[in-house]
Amino acid sequence: MDLELNGKTALVTGASSGIGAATAQLLAEEGADVIVSYHRNEIGAIHTADAVRSVGQRAWLCQMNITESEHVVRAIAALPDEARHLDVLVLCAGEATSTPFDELTPGEWKHIVDVNLNGTFNVLHAAKQLLNNDAAVVIVSSVAAHTGVPHHAHYAAAKAGLINLTKSAARALAPKIRVNCVAPGMTLTDMGRQTAASLPPDYAKQKLLVARFAEPREIAQSIVFLASTASRFVTGATLDINGGRDLR
Numbered sequence: 541m542d543l544e545l546n547g548k549t550a551l552v553t554g555a556s557s558g559i560g561a562a563t564a565q566l567l568a569e570e571g572a573d574v575i576v577s578y579h580r581n582e583i584g585a586i587h588t589a590d591a592v593r594s595v596g597q598r599a600w601l602c603q604m605n606i607t608e609s610e611h612v613v614r615a616i617a618a619l620p621d622e623a624r625h626l627d628v629l630v631l632c633a634g635e636a637t638s639t640p641f642d643e644l645t646p647g648e649w650k651h652i653v654d655v656n657l658n659g660t661f662n663v664l665h666a667a668k669q670l671l672n673n674d675a676a677v678v679i680v681s682s683v684a685a686h687t688g689v690p691h692h693a694h695y696a697a698a699k700a701g702l703i704n705l706t707k708s709a710a711r712a713l714a715p716k717i718r719v720n721c722v723a724p725g726m727t728l729t730d731m732g733r734q735t736a737a738s739l740p741p742d743y744a745k746q747k748l749l750v751a752r753f754a755e756p757r758e759i760a761q762s763i764v765f766l767a768s769t770a771s772r773f774v775t776g777a778t779l780d781i782n783g784g785r786d787l788r
């Protein structure tokens with residue numbers, strides 16, 4: 541199956557580590573040039589850009605704090621001319637904290653909603669004028685959006701908002717641009733390992749039909765599918781990538 545990503549340009553937020561880094565690398569392996577967006581982890585972003593270049597594709601770094609809308613606008617405006625036509629926009633940046641519901645403060649709630657929900661909107665809003673005809677946007681939500689999580693109420697609420705943002709944006713930007721979402725389960729990144737450490741050792745075997753957690757590249761494969769023309773009839777959808785947890 542030809543994903544038709546050859547010669548395309550992609551911007552990936554959260555590309556300095558984990559799922560975003562794996563997605564940037566896989567997009568490059570499929571022939572796309574990649575804008576590697578990050579916040580604090582410049583070394584990670586350089587590593588991702590090196591991985592993109594190692595398969596012969598172009599890479600540009602784009603530093604931005606997605607919670608600051610003006611910062612995002614400036615970072616997008618500063619992209620070089622050759623990177624100003626996007627075929628793919630992957631909105632993967634996110635942050636999770638684990639706090640019992642009774643201890644959750646308005647400040648922590650606001651920060652996590654700012655990063656995961658408002659930040660995702662900020663990038664979509666600033667980058668949409670760069671999206672080409674037939675562009676694909678992929679938003680990264682979480683299984684938590686469906687289930688709710690007592691220690692992640694703020695995160696789960698923000699991720700649920702992304703599923704609805706996906707539907708609204710898909711309607712608003714059709715027929716030119718498709719917008720889809722993925723809802724990964726526990727994935728073995730820095731963020732995922734932190735959460736996994738607080739779970740019973742047999743959690744994956746008890747809860748997941750595949751009896752293990754995901755590798756970042758397994759999530760990236762679904763993101764790249766939704767970013768490609770192989771999914772050209774899919775829009776407004778959320779793809780659960782959770783190893784068969786909590787079948788609905």
Ligand SMILES: NC(=O)c1ccc[n+]([C@@H]2O[C@H](COP(=O)([O-])OP(=O)(O)OC[C@H]3O[C@@H](n4cnc5c(N)ncnc54)[C@H](OP(=O)(O)O)[C@@H]3O)[C@@H](O)[C@H]2O)c1
Pocket residue numbers: 553554555556557558559560577578579580581582584604605606607632633634635636655659680681682683723724725726727728729730731732733
């Ligand atoms: N791992 C899991 O189990 C899991 C499950 C479901 C969903 N997800 C979602 O998947 C996405 C990627 O997570 P991951 O596991 O790969 O985590 P990760 O390795 O911690 O990566 C998070 C990324 O988000 C970026 N980021 C955080 N705050 C930012 C901000 N204010 N502005 C710009 N970028 C910011 C980070 O940039 P810097 O490091 O450069 O600051 C980093 O590149 C997230 O949206 C997460 O919620 C993860």
